[in-house]
Structure formats: C-alpha cells, structure tokens
Amino acid sequence: METIEGVRTGGVSHWHQQAGLPAVGAPLPGDRTADVCIVGGGLTGLWTAYYLSEADPTLDIVVLEAEFVGYGASGRNGGWLSAELPGSRATYARGPGGTAAVDRLVAELYDTVDRVIDVCQTHGIDSDVVKSGVMYVATSAAQLARLESGSPGPGSRHQILSVEESLARIRVNDTRGAVLDPQCARVQPAKLVRGLAEVVRSRGVKIYEQTRVKRVESGRAVCESGTVAAPFVLQCLEGYTSALRGNRRTWLPMNSAMVVTEPLSQDVWAELGWAGNELLGDLANAYYYAQHTADGRIALGGRGRPYRYGSATDVDGVTQAWTIRSLRETLERAFPQLNGVPLEHAWCGVLAVPRDWCASVSLDPRTGIGFAGGYVGSGLTATNLAGRTLRDLVLGTHTDLTTLAWTNRPVRRWEPEPLRWLGVNGMYALYRAADRREVAGLDRPSRLARVADSLSGR
Numbered sequence: 429m430e431t432i433e434g435v436r437t438g439g440v441s442h443w444h445q446q447a448g449l450p451a452v453g454a455p456l457p458g459d460r461t462a463d464v465c466i467v468g469g470g471l472t473g474l475w476t477a478y479y480l481s482e483a484d485p486t487l488d489i490v491v492l493e494a495e496f497v498g499y500g501a502s503g504r505n506g507g508w509l510s511a512e513l514p515g516s517r518a519t520y521a522r523g524p525g526g527t528a529a530v531d532r533l534v535a536e537l538y539d540t541v542d543r544v545i546d547v548c549q550t551h552g553i554d555s556d557v558v559k560s561g562v563m564y565v566a567t568s569a570a571q572l573a574r575l576e577s578g579s580p581g582p583g584s585r586h587q588i589l590s591v592e593e594s595l596a597r598i599r600v601n602d603t604r605g606a607v608l609d610p611q612c613a614r615v616q617p618a619k620l621v622r623g624l625a626e627v628v629r630s631r632g633v634k635i636y637e638q639t640r641v642k643r644v645e646s647g648r649a650v651c652e653s654g655t656v657a658a659p660f661v662l663q664c665l666e667g668y669t670s671a672l673r674g675n676r677r678t679w680l681p682m683n684s685a686m687v688v689t690e691p692l693s694q695d696v697w698a699e700l701g702w703a704g705n706e707l708l709g710d711l712a713n714a715y716y717y718a719q720h721t722a723d724g725r726i727a728l729g730g731r732g733r734p735y736r737y738g739s740a741t742d743v744d745g746v747t748q749a750w751t752i753r754s755l756r757e758t759l760e761r762a763f764p765q766l767n768g769v770p771l772e773h774a775w776c777g778v779l780a781v782p783r784d785w786c787a788s789v790s791l792d793p794r795t796g797i798g799f800a801g802g803y804v805g806s807g808l809t810a811t812n813l814a815g816r817t818l819r820d821l822v823l824g825t826h827t828d829l830t831t832l833a834w835t836n837r838p839v840r841r842w843e844p845e846p847l848r849w850l851g852v853n854g855m856y857a858l859y860r861a862a863d864r865r866e867v868a869g870l871d872r873p874s875r876l877a878r879v880a881d882s883l884s885g886r
C-alpha cells in the first residue's frame with residue numbers, strides 16, 4: 429500500500445483490509461468442461477451462480493476470477509443496498525415493453541433489497557446489514573429546487589423531510605431539507621461478497637481465482653492456464669469489460685473513489701447525530717455517498733478523477749492526491765466538526781457505463797454468450813436481480829424477469845478515443861462548475877448540468 433497526503437491508499441479497499449485480505453484460491457489448472465462458465469467473481473457472477481445452483485443443483489458451474497472474489501467494485505463500494513434504478517426511466521421505456529416493463533423493473537428492485545437481506549439471514553452472512561433507509565440532503569437552494577421537483581430519490585415511497593426532521597437524523601451543515609427512502613440497507617461490501625462466495629462454494633460451484641479470461645467465444649472461455657468449454661459463457665465483468673478482447677468500446681470504466689475516517693469518538697457522534705445509521709447522500713450534480721459504518725467511522729465516496737484515457741483501470745484501488753483532497757473537502761463541508769480528522773484509507777474502483785447509461789442483462793441463444801451489467805454505480809441490489817434474470821435466460825424459462833425493461837436490449841458502443849475521454853471528463857468538469865455556481869448561491873439548478881447531460885447522451 430502507498431501513502432498519499434498522509435492517507436494509506438490501495439490494498440483494494442478498506443472493506444477488504446478490515447475483513448483481512450483473503451488467502452487467494454488456486455487458478456484453473458488446465459482445460460475442462462462445464463455446463464455454465466461465469467467470467468468474473470463479483471456480485472453479478474456470484475448471484476448468477478447462487479440462483480443457477482439453487483434452481484438445478486446438478487449443474488456443473490465454474491466461475492473464473494482474475495484476482496480473488498470481490499476484488500472489483502463488489503468489494504469496494506459504498507455499501508448502499510438501495511432500490512435505485514440503474515439508469516433513466518425514459519431510456520428504458522423506449523424499449524419494446526414501454527413504461528410497464530420499467531415499472532416492473534422498479535418494483536423488482538424494491539423487493540430485491542429485502543431479498544438480499546433475507547439471503548444474508550438465511551445463510552448467516554455477517555455483513556453488518558441494517559435496513560436504515562437512505563437520506564438525500566439538499567444543502568443549497570438549487571439542490572432544494574431539485575429535491576422539490578420530485579426527481580431526487582429512486583422510488584415512490586420516499587418522504588420529504590423538513591430542515592428540523594433532517595437535522596434530527598443527521599446534522600449535515602447547511603441542510604435545507606431532505607428526502608428519505610426507507611428501502612435501503614447498509615452493508616459491509618467485502619463481507620457480503622465473500623460470504624456469498626462461501627455459500628456458492630458450499631453448493632459445489634467451482635471458483636478458480638487468479639484466472640484471467642483472455643477472450644470469450646461461443647462455447648468457451650480462454651485463459652492463460654486453460655480453456656473452459658461450456659454451452660453458456662456469461663460475462664460478468666462490469667468495469668473490467670473493456671479489457672476483454674473485442675469489448676474496448678462496449679462499456680466505459682468510470683471511476684468512483686472513497687475515503688474512510690478513523691473510528692470517531694462518542695462525543696463526535698453525539699454532535700453529528702446519525703444514530704439511525706441511514707445511508708447519506710447529497711443532491712449535487714457530482715454527488716457524494718456516505719455510510720456510518722458498523723464500527724463508528726464515516727466512509728464517504730464520490731467521483732474523483734472520472735475516467736482514465738483508453739479505458740484504463742486502477743491498480744489495487746490506488747487513487748490520487750487530488751481525489752483524496754477533494755473527498756476530504758466534501759466530508760469537511762458536510763461536517764465542519766471533522767476538520768482535520770485523520771483519514772485511515774482511500775481507494776477507488778470502476779463501474780461500467782453503457783453508452784445510453786442504462787444496464788442490460790442479455791443472452792444470445794445462438795452463441796450461448798450472455799452478460800449482465802452497466803449498472804452505472806447502482807449495482808449492489810441490481811446484481812441480485814441480474815443474477816436471477818440470467819438464471820431464467822440460461823434455463824430457457826419465460827418468466828416476468830425475462831421481459832423486464834433491461835433484458836436483451838441493444839445498446840450502441842462508445843466513441844473511439846480521444847472522444848470518450850473528452851466527453852466524460854468534459855461532462856464532469858461541467859458538473860463541478862454547475863455545483864460551484866449552485867453552492868455560490870444560484871437559486872435554481874444550473875443549466876450547465878443539463879448541457880453536460882446532453883453532451884454525454886445521459
């Protein structure tokens with residue numbers, strides 16, 4: 429691990445460090461066959477293995493993971509198990525199922541939050557889960573206008589909170605109001621993904637770690653140490669998809685970064701409130717997301733440097749000084765009491781952004797190649813639903829899930845460089861400029877954000 433700005437960075441994530449980095453399992457020893465080959469040992473791959481092995485315990489299922497389970501976003505995220513729709517309703521509604529298929533997708537995501545909690549309880553996966561809801565706080569007039577315009581939260585069950593009600597929950601500086609969605613739980617991400625892997629292994633699913641897939645073809649996944657031949661090969665690589673041969677422009681790997689404080693004293697918690705453990709975010713264009721951890725820290729994340737040229741990804745979560753400074757400023761703006769508080773760890777990871785900013789779950793019955801992802805930062809819950817959708821597609825059963833708005837939808841590819849780099853970094857420069865104007869006192873959402881949205885096709 430490195431130290432930047434006095435903060436440790438790398439080591440994949442605080443969550444993995446806290447759980448203790450795992451002893452990494454053996455790689456694929458040579459060629460073999462399987463009924464289903466899953467590429468990627470994150471939540472998408474593992475939920476798919478979980479539901480397939482449940483539906484048909486006789487299936488021979490193999491998971492190929494380049495590093496170790498949970499190495500990617502699944503072991504690095506903010507731990508918001510939220511019902512948020514990954515993408516825009518309007519875009520999904522352009523598909524053949526129209527708005528009805530989007531409404532069903534939204535409803536399924538709501539139920540999925542409880543489903544994940546149930547799985548944790550059933551299998552004794554101790555991942556610090558608490559269903560505490562998510563609170564989005566408005567800290568400027570423009571953010572309040574955004575909140576009141578009715579598009580802040582993911583679903584219809586959210587409640588608007590007055591300033592007093594918001595502060596009674598969490599004393600965020602400059603609070604002007606908030607919205608609370610009760611359908612969200614806090615989790616410790618590494619514990620969740622590693623616990624799920626144990627369950628899947630106990631059902632006989634073979635997980636090969638240190639096994640990087642070089643290419644996927646109809647009927648096989650090819651690795652350095654061997655080839656797995658299988659009628660179904662499922663790509664579950666999210667932000668790493670672009671490194672797989674032939675996928676350079678499929679999805680864009682977007683960066684997200686986090687910092688975590690040392691455990692805070694009881695006196696500090698008494699000042700901050702936050703006794704309900706709600707997940708916390710704001711309504712800025714370049715928003716932050718935070719959690720009160722089970723061991724009394726604040727973990728807070730935001731975009732950081734949004735995108736690396738040529739779809740490059742980080743090494744073991746190492747992030748930059750600029751990102752650490754910017755997240756520290758965000759933390760201290762929200763909670764001035766924390767000015768100068770030691771940050772214990774900083775890390776980053778990648779999530780996948782499709783060209784139309786909406787997720788997909790697909791299987792081509794002619795080739796047997798399937799994939800799921802493109803969750804644009806809202807994948808913790810969505811991976812479970814995607815796993816169940818892939819299960820139904822593989823088993824060839826027509827269910828409510830196989831006609832959801834995200835199933836088998838075509839998405840065009842990203843532009844070649846330097847257009848990708850210019851587009852995404854330009855978009856975030858505009859978001860940050862819009863946020864500066866809003867914080868400076870603009871009484872309505874800045875138009876720059878709308879320009880940014882149209883620039884990026886969001």
Ligand SMILES: Cc1cc2nc3c(=O)[nH]c(=O)nc-3n(C[C@H](O)[C@H](O)[C@H](O)COP(=O)(O)OP(=O)(O)OC[C@H]3O[C@@H](n4cnc5c(N)ncnc54)[C@H](O)[C@@H]3O)c2cc1C
Pocket residue numbers: 467468469470471472473492493494495496497498499500501502503504505506507508509510639640641642664665666667668671672683684685686717729776777778779800801803804805806807808809810811
């Ligand atoms: C910092 C951060 C914060 C986030 N916060 C939240 C949040 O609070 N709530 C939320 O809903 N979502 C959040 N997300 C998004 C969420 O974490 C992801 O959507 C979700 O974890 C995606 O899971 P996945 O299994 O599809 O991908 P990943 O977890 O990225 O898994 C992909 C796996 O594939 C492996 N791999 C890569 N290349 C190869 C290869 N060639 N061969 C074999 N294996 C390979 C990787 O090592 C990795 O383990 C966040 C993401 C990040 C990065």
